[in-house]
Amino acid sequence: MKWSIDAGRSRAWHGAFAALALLSAATAACAVLDDAISLMSQAMIYLLAVVAASYLLPWLAAVGSAIGAVAALNFFFVPPRYTLAVEHREHLIALAAMLAVALLVSYLSAALKRESAAARESEARAGQLRSLAIDLAAAASEDEAVDIGRRALRHRFAGPVLVVTSVDGAIAPGVDAGEDVMRALRCCIVEASVLGPGTGRWPALDAWYVPLGTGGRVVGAARVEPASASDAIGREHAQAIAALVAQGVWRLRLLEANLAARAEVERQHVQATFLASVSHDLRTPLAAIVAAASSLEAQRGRLGEADQDRMLAGIVAEARYLTEVTENTLQLVRLSAGGGALRSEWQAIDEIVGSIVGRLRSRPCGARIRARLGAALPLVRGDATLLAQLATNLVDNALKYSDGAVDLTVVQRRDRLLLSVKDRGPGLAPGDESRVFEPFYRGRGAADARGAGLGLALCRAIAVAHGGSLGVSRRARGGCRFTLALPVAEQPAVEAPA
Amino acid sequence: MSIKVLIVEDDREIRAVLRTALAAEGFDVLTAVSLSEATALLEHDPPDLIVLDLGLPDGDGAQLVRAVRSRSAMPILVASARHQEAERISLLDQGADDYLTKPFGVNELLARIRVALRHRGTTLQPATTRYARGDLLIDVETYRVEREGRPLHLTPTEFKLAARLVRAAGRVVTHRQLLADVWGAEHVLDTHYLRLYMGQLRTKLEAVPSEPSHLLTETGVGYRLVVD
Numbered sequence: 001m002k003w004s005i006d007a008g009r010s011r012a013w014h015g016a017f018a019a020l021a022l023l024s025a026a027t028a029a030c031a032v033l034d035d036a037i038s039l040m041s042q043a044m045i046y047l048l049a050v051v052a053a054s055y056l057l058p059w060l061a062a063v064g065s066a067i068g069a070v071a072a073l074n075f076f077f078v079p080p081r082y083t084l085a086v087e088h089r090e091h092l093i094a095l096a097a098m099l100a101v102a103l104l105v106s107y108l109s110a111a112l113k114r115e116s117a118a119a120r121e122s123e124a125r126a127g128q129l130r131s132l133a134i135d136l137a138a139a140a141s142e143d144e145a146v147d148i149g150r151r152a153l154r155h156r157f158a159g160p161v162l163v164v165t166s167v168d169g170a171i172a173p174g175v176d177a178g179e180d181v182m183r184a185l186r187c188c189i190v191e192a193s194v195l196g197p198g199t200g201r202w203p204a205l206d207a208w209y210v211p212l213g214t215g216g217r218v219v220g221a222a223r224v225e226p227a228s229a230s231d232a233i234g235r236e237h238a239q240a241i242a243a244l245v246a247q248g249v250w251r252l253r254l255l256e257a258n259l260a261a262r263a264e265v266e267r268q269h270v271q272a273t274f275l276a277s278v279s280h281d282l283r284t285p286l287a288a289i290v291a292a293a294s295s296l297e298a299q300r301g302r303l304g305e306a307d308q309d310r311m312l313a314g315i316v317a318e319a320r321y322l323t324e325v326t327e328n329t330l331q332l333v334r335l336s337a338g339g340g341a342l343r344s345e346w347q348a349i350d351e352i353v354g355s356i357v358g359r360l361r362s363r364p365c366g367a368r369i370r371a372r373l374g375a376a377l378p379l380v381r382g383d384a385t386l387l388a389q390l391a392t393n394l395v396d397n398a399l400k401y402s403d404g405a406v407d408l409t410v411v412q413r414r415d416r417l418l419l420s421v422k423d424r425g426p427g428l429a430p431g432d433e434s435r436v437f438e439p440f441y442r443g444r445g446a447a448d449a450r451g452a453g454l455g456l457a458l459c460r461a462i463a464v465a466h467g468g469s470l471g472v473s474r475r476a477r478g479g480c481r482f483t484l485a486l487p488v489a490e491q492p493a494v495e496a497p498a
Numbered sequence: 499m500s501i502k503v504l505i506v507e508d509d510r511e512i513r514a515v516l517r518t519a520l521a522a523e524g525f526d527v528l529t530a531v532s533l534s535e536a537t538a539l540l541e542h543d544p545p546d547l548i549v550l551d552l553g554l555p556d557g558d559g560a561q562l563v564r565a566v567r568s569r570s571a572m573p574i575l576v577a578s579a580r581h582q583e584a585e586r587i588s589l590l591d592q593g594a595d596d597y598l599t600k601p602f603g604v605n606e607l608l609a610r611i612r613v614a615l616r617h618r619g620t621t622l623q624p625a626t627t628r629y630a631r632g633d634l635l636i637d638v639e640t641y642r643v644e645r646e647g648r649p650l651h652l653t654p655t656e657f658k659l660a661a662r663l664v665r666a667a668g669r670v671v672t673h674r675q676l677l678a679d680v681w682g683a684e685h686v687l688d689t690h691y692l693r694l695y696m697g698q699l700r701t702k703l704e705a706v707p708s709e710p711s712h713l714l715t716e717t718g719v720g721y722r723l724v725v726d
Contacts, residue, residue: 316603323601327580346690348697354708355715373708379693385583385718492690
């Protein structure tokens with residue numbers, strides 16, 4: 001406070017000196033030109049000085065210089081010279097008129113200065129609100145929006161600034177403020193009205209409490225200092241900033257609610273498609289089993305032994321297939337539900353491949369599998385059951401969609417272990433490379449084969465759960481190649497056994 | 499006197515089918531729908547072999563396995579769904595003899611029962627020490643290992659591993675059991691030992707190591723030496 005008084009005092013002295021300098025200059029000019037010009041011209045020179053002072057100096061200095069100019073003209077140039085007496089009544093009228101003109105000019109220019117200053121300030125406020133609106137529109141989170149609002153208020157208000165958000169009238173936790181402040185904030189939010197000096201509500205407060213938003217849409221409140229009853233413009237500005245921040249926060253909340261609603265719709269859609277796909281995959285083999293079993297039950301006496309055998313074999317095969325679909329479905333659900341099921345141990349990929357090839361060989365088309373494993377393959381960490389299921393699904397798929405050889409190879413490429421399954425089947429349609437891994441997608445040639453619906457989706461889920469990846473590419477001369485890439489970690493040490 | 503098999507299974511259909519299938523093979527079949535019923539039966543009419551379903555309504559089968567093991571070498575086969583892997587392994591580690599993954603075929607069940615009964619009474623008869631199948635011969639007593647008539651040299655660890663599997667030929671041996679018996683109890687979690695040594699053993703014992711015909715991997719559970 002001391003500093004600002006000093007500043008005011010020094011500004012006043014500056015004005016006085018400048019006025020004195022202007023008047024001295026006018027007096028000097030009149031004295032130099034005394035012989036050449038009349039008293040009227042000298043009066044004009046003084047008037048010029050007064051107009052200049054009015055325009056350049058504060059109001060008080062301007063008024064001072066107006067009075068000083070009349071006095072100096074009277075003293076130095078109006079006969080009798082060097083006295084303040086006036087000889088002719090005419091001169092007295094002229095001096096009075098000059099004083100009136102000088103005062104009027106200084107009043108008018110002071111008013112002009114005030115207005116242009118007010119215009120400049122209002123322009124600055126409007127500019128701040130504009131850039132605030134732009135910043136808020138770009139805000140990505142509620143915290144960011146509140147931060148932007150806090151900065152905007154700090155720009156205008158010197159005192160501590162507090163901005164809090166609320167949901168359904170309750171202030172968000174984590175606000176560090178006294179009980180009085182919290183009570184005022186709560187009241188401001190609940191009543192959705194400004195509190196503090198000059199508002200008619202809680203005028204004894206030492207700060208303004210401005211709600212963020214109006215009516216039923218209050219999303220928080222701000223507390224700003226200093227607040228004085230006479231600073232209506234400052235209060236309105238705070239309210240304008242609060243309104244913009246409220247809009248920004250409200251927009252972000254709507255956006256969030258909107259996204260959540262869309263995600264929920266999507267989830268339900270996926271679930272519905274999932275159920276439809278699974279029930280299709282389950283119903284088809286069930287239909288075959290029921291048909292064959294009921295035929296055996298009702299017609300056994302009339303069926304030849306070969307037919308009976310065929311039906312029995314069909315029942316067993318369909319039931320096994322049903323088991324596979326169920327396992328794939330369960331595993332996929334388990335993995336997508338958070339994958340807690342992963343039992344990670346050191347695994348030898350050649351062992352896993354060996355066991356699944358051995359199992360698949362016993363099937364009618366198992367002879368088409370050609371396995372080729374690189375030498376000295378590293379161990380990988382993973383769940384043997386899941387990795388075996390992945391490899392089985394890939395090989396099964398290749399056998400199902402092609403008639404020729406199915407190549408299964410495992411090689412190490414730097415820090416990755418690559419397991420590839422290649423076939424010469426119909427291959428993929430362009431653009432299918434990523435879609436085949438979607439849970440319910442069936443590729444070209446899948447119309448007559450069944451059950452690929454979930455198999456590849458599960459394969460990819462398993463690969464991802466192991467920190468690896470699964471991709472597919474089209475082969476140059478037809479067919480496709482699925483490649484599983486697993487990360488190779490530092491190999492474990494083996495102690496020599498006792 | 500025919501061999502008595504106890505089937506502990508809560509599903510009526512499966513129970514009925516198994517009863518019919520085993521009776522057709524000449525077994526004397528007892529059934530129980532719960533662990534408590536099975537326990538009561540064990541007291542009054544002890545069978546020669548148990549087929550135990552996992553996920554019975556009145557608790558897990560571990561109690562039953564422990565109770566049986568505390569007084570007899572009666573073979574126990576565990577039947578479980580694929581997702582009950584952890585439970586199945588723990589039962590094997592606690593002394594169950596072998597397992598079947600549901601759904602299983604009657605052929606598989608009969609094969610497992612045959613192997614289990616062959617090992618029955620190993621406490622009385624000398625344990626299996628000789629494995630001869632196809633091109634492979636392992637004789638634990640004489641430290642002889644031959645493939646296609648030619649002797650093979652195994653390191654001491656490889657031999658211990660092979661011998662442990664021969665002792666349980668036809669039955670699954672869990673990772674934990676192998677690690678404890680070959681390397682010692684402090685190594686039961688070091689499954690990578692098994693991966694490495696089993697790989698070495700296969701290169702020596704198998705004609706096509708990448709597609710083994712004798713030394714099979716029971717994915718996620720352990721290893722099994724195949725018998726015919």
